[in-house]
Amino acid sequence: MTRTKTYAALLRGINVGGNRKVPMAELRTLIEGLGHLGVRTYLQSGQAVFTTPHGDEDSLAAELTEAVENHFGFRVDLLVRDHAYFRAIVDACPFPAADLEPRQLHVTYYSTPVDETRFSDLDRTAFLPEDFRLGDRALYLYAPEGLGRSKLAETLSKPRHTKNLIATTRNWNTALKLTELTAP
Known part of the structure; x- marks a missing residue:
């Protein structure tokens, strides 16, 4: 079989x-x-x-x-x-997803692993309260005002941060739904 x-x-x-x-x-x-x-x-x-x-x-x-x-x-x-993979991404979320509105939390899925050196040019404090954390071929983005108003999201999507990668972002609701839809 x-x-x-x-x-x-x-x-x-x-x-x-x-x-x-x-x-x-x-x-x-x-x-x-x-x-x-x-x-x-x-x-x-x-x-x-x-x-x-x-x-x-x-x-x-x-x-x-x-x-x-x-x-x-x-x-x-x-x-x-x-x-x-989707289950691990949801389970490893470094932000309190249950306490946030889904529009405030996003996952950027990457084609290969990334590390902090890719973002070493960023002054992360300049974007607060927005923040991001890296995961397994993923970046978790906390954007309290939503993705459309996020200056950090705009900066993270620039070619210098995505060079030689396929990168695509989904909101937290979609991350959860993909976990559900792919379940055995």
């Missing part, structure tokens, strides 16, 4: 302001066409959950990246992660 595993693909920068449109129904059909099962999408901002008996995070990300580019005609950076 072949064992299957459930993953979520996080597509970066789609369906924002009418640009780089990726209809979720088409994305589901595309992923199903690759032989993956139980394909579901969450919101319009690029989360697709699927089950598959083959591949790993990196090979699935490469496969989906190529398929999306071939189908939609533009390249989309994306990450693929499994339930264990």
